[in-house]
Amino acid sequence: MSDRTKGGKGQSRRTILKGAAGVAAYAAYARPAFAQAAKEAPDLAKLAADGKLPKLADRVSASPLVIKVDKIGRYGGQIRRGLRGSADHNGILRMVGNQGLVRWNLAFTEVLPNVAEKWEVNADSTEFTFHLRKGMKWSDGKPFTADDVVFCVEDCAKNTDLYKSAPSPLVIGGKVGAATKVDETTVKFTFASPYALFLEQMATPLGQHPTLFPKHYASQFHPKYNDKVADLVKAANMSDWPTLFRAKLGDIEIPSRWSNPEKPTIDPWVIKEPYTGGATRVTMERNPYFWQVDQEGNQLPYVDRLAFNISQDVESLMLDAISGRLDIQERHLDTLQNKPTLSQNMQKGGYRLIELVNSSAQQMQIYLNMTHKDPKLREILGNKEFRQALSLGIDRKEIIDIVYLGQSEPYQTGPRPGHPWYHEKLARQFTEHDSKKAAAMLDKIGLDKKDAQGFRLRPDGQKLFFAIDVIPTLYPDHVDTLELVKRHWAEIGVDIKVNTIERALYYTRGDNNDHDAAVWPGPGGLDPMLDPRDFFAQHPQGSRYAVPWTLWYVSNGKDGQEPPESQKQRMKLFDEARATADMDKRGKAMKALFDLTADAFETIGVCLGVNAFGICKNNLQNVPTKYPNAWSWPNPGPALPQQFFFST
C-alpha cells in the first residue's frame, strides 16, 4: 500500500531524485504478529528482562512506523560526528531532531506519515485531521497523545509571553491556526484561510512545534498549569517564566534544546552529555521508547550512541575526517576546496564520499538593489535593460571552468533542470556572453558617455560605480567569481567594487537597505514553494534586490514601499498557489509567477548550484549514496539515521 492513498492528499510533485540510489523508506500497517516478532537491542532486552524497563511491546506503539530498510541491521556501535563550538545546534537537529507530524521522502518529492500515521484534509485545505499512533510514548515512557499536540500549539506557540508572534508555519493570512483534540489520538488543525502548503511545512524543521513539548513535563514550567512557577523561576535565578521554559525545553533552533537531559523527546536518540557553553563533546543514547521498527520488527535505532565532538576550528574537523574519526559528516566539510584533500585520503580514513544534491538554483546570484536610497543609482539599477546588459557581459564559461572546476552550467534562476516546474526562459535567458551587444544596450539607455579610462558615466556626469557586498569567510568562491565578473564588466565599461565584509555587517547593511548590491547562493532549485525569495520580493533577509518591497508584502502593506504591479501580481499568485492543494492548479499558478519573474529580470545569476558532498565510513550501512542538501530537507535526517548501522 502506498503512502499516498493512505496519507490522504498525495503530495507527489517532483521527480528530480527518482534515480537516486539508496533506501526507499515506506510505512505500512503493523502486522498483527508484530508484538511477538519484535526484537530490540541486547542492552534494552537485558533491562527489560531484569524488570528495569517495560517489555518492548509495551514501549513501542501498537502501530509503529515501519521503515523498509535496505539491509536489516545489527545493533551496536557509535556514530561520530563533529560540531563547531558556537551556534551549531542545528548540526544535532539535522541528525536526530526532525520528528514532526509528517516527514519527507528520500527524493524530497512527497510527504510521508511520521508521528501521524494518516491524515485527512478537507476540500478547501482549511482543516487537517491527524491520526497519531496508538500507544506511542515519550522517551521517559509517558504516553504521547493528542493532548501533547494541543498543548504545544495552544498553550505554547500561541502564548504571547512565550512567543511575541506565533511561529510562522502555523500562520496563514495573518492568523494562527487552531489545534483541537478529537480523541486521544486524533487532533485537528483549523485555519482561517486555505493552507495547502501546511503538510509540506510540517515536514520541514520549522514545522516541528506540534511535537516539540511534552505536556506532562513542560506544564510544570507553564503558569497555566503551575501557579507556583514563580518559585521555580526564582530558584533558577531567571528573570521570568518564558526564560525558564526556554532554558529547560529549548525551541526548535536554539542550543538549549539540547542542554537538558531530563527533557522527554520522541527522537531516536536522547541527550546524555548536553550541548552547553563549556561542552567539548555532546553524546546521545538510544531512546528505549522509539516508535519506529524495520520491516522485520526490529526496534530502531540500530546504533547505540551518537557522539559529537566539538571543534572550534573547521581545520581540526578536516583532520578528524581524514584520520577516520568521523563516521558521517557533510556539515562544515562540504566546500569545494576540501574535496581534493578528502578524496585523496579516502583509503587512509576508511571512508567513501556521498553526493549531496544542491537544492539551490544558483551558485551565486547577484542582487542589484532596485530600491537604492540614491534616486540616480536607483533609476539605473532598476532599469531592466541595464541588468540584461550586465548579464550578457558575464563570461560564464570562464567562471565555471576556473572557479567551479567545470562542474556547472550557465543559469539564471528557477527550479533545477528535471524539476516538473523547470522554466526554460527563467533559467537560461541572457546567459550567453556577448559584450558587443551588452555595450550597445548600455549606449542605448543613455549610458554612452565615458571617462578617460573608458568607464561609463551616469547621466548626471558622475562615474557609474557600485559595490557588491560579499562575505569572504562564508563563500570564498563568490569573491573569486566576483573578481572575474569585475573584469568582464570592465570590458563593457562598468566599474564595480568587490566589497568583502563581515557577515553581521552584510546583514545590517541589507536590513537598512544601505547596500548597492549583494551576492548569495540563489535558493528555490528543489523547493520553489518553500523558498521563493528569488522569484518575488518575499524574504526580508533574503530578497536583497528589494528589501522594502518584502517588508510591504510581509506586513500586508503597513511597512516598506509599495512594489510595482508585476510584483504585486506575483505576491497574489504565490498566496494562491500556497492555498491550492491540487498540484496541477498550483503548478499553473507558479508557471504564471515564473513568467512574470522572467519578464521582470530582477536578479542576475551566474551558474547552476554545484552539488556538495559528504563523507561516510565504509562500514556504515544503509546510507543513501545520494540525497538532497537543503534546510527544508535537513540532511541527513530525512535519510533516517536511525536505520544506519555498522557492518563490522
Next chain:
Amino acid sequence: MLRFIIVRLLWMIPSLVVISFLSFVLIQLPPGDYVTTYIATLAASNEVVDQNTAAELRQRFGLDQPMIVQYWKWISGIVLRGDFGLSFEWQQPVSGLIWERMALTLVLTFSTLLATWGIALPIGVFSAVKKYSIADYIVTTISFLGLAIPSFLLALVLMYFAAVELGQEVGGLFSEQYLNAPWSLGKVVDLLHHLWIPVIILAVSGTASLIRVMRANMMDELNKPYVTTARAKGLSEFHLLMKYPVRIALNPFISTIAWLLPNLVSGSIIVAIVMSLPTAGPLLLQSLMAQDMYLAGAFVLLICALTLVGSLISDILLALADPRIRLE
C-alpha cells in the same frame, strides 16, 4: 605598605566601573547585535530563522533598547545581586560558564609558565655568561627560530603529524573515557599525558623572547662594579651569579606579572582553538563573535580585574625583590 595596598584596592572600584562601561560600548561597536549574528550563522549553513523569531529574540533580550539602558540592566545585576546574567546563546548563567573553564585554564597557563621560565632563565643566564661563544650562537639561533614560528602553525603541523603519521588522538586535554568523568587519579594522569603538547607549543615562542630579555639584562649586570667586587672577595662564580645579577635581572619578569593574569583568559586563544582545548580563550572569542553581550562583557571585566590585581602583585613583589624600589 598596608596603607598603599588599601589605597590601591579602593582605586580599583572606580577603575572597574569605567572599564566595564568602556568594554560594554566596545563590544557593541561592531555592526549588528546578537540576533544579527545568530541569523547570519544559521544562514551560513543555508538554514533559515523563522522571521517571527528574529524580532522576538531582539525584544526578549532587550536589544531593542538604548545601549545605556542595556548597560544599566547588566551592571546593576552584577553590583546589586552578583548576577552576571544569562548568556543569550546558551540560556545559561554566565558565571557558571566562566568558572567551568577557568580551572583548566589555570592548569595550562601555570604549566606553560613553569616550562617557559624553567627553560628560558637558565639558558638566558648561560648565554649571557658565555656570550659570543659557539654555544651562545646555537642557543640564540634556536630561540630566534622559536620566536619566528607562529604557535598556531606549530600546533597544526604537530597535529597533522600526530594524526596522519602516528594515528594518534590529538586535540583536547583528555582521552574520550575521561572527558566528562569526575576527577580521579586516572583523570589527572590522563591530563598530564595530554598537557605536554600544548605546553610545549605555547612555551616555544614564550621561551625565545624570555631568553633574549634575560640575556640582555644579565649582560648589563655582569659588568657592574659590584660583580667585580664580589668576585674579588672570592665568592664562588655560581653563588655570585645567583645572589646578585640574576636577582636584578629578574625585575622585568616580576613586573610582567600584571600581564600574566589576564593572559590566563585571553592568552593562547588561537592555539586553544586549533587544538580544541577546553580553556577559557575559545569561549571568550566565541562570545565576542556571537556578540553574546553578557558573556563577553563578563570575560572582559574579568580580564580587566585580573590586570589590576596583577599589577598590584607585581608592585608588591618588586618592592620585596629589589631594595632599590620604594613605594613613596
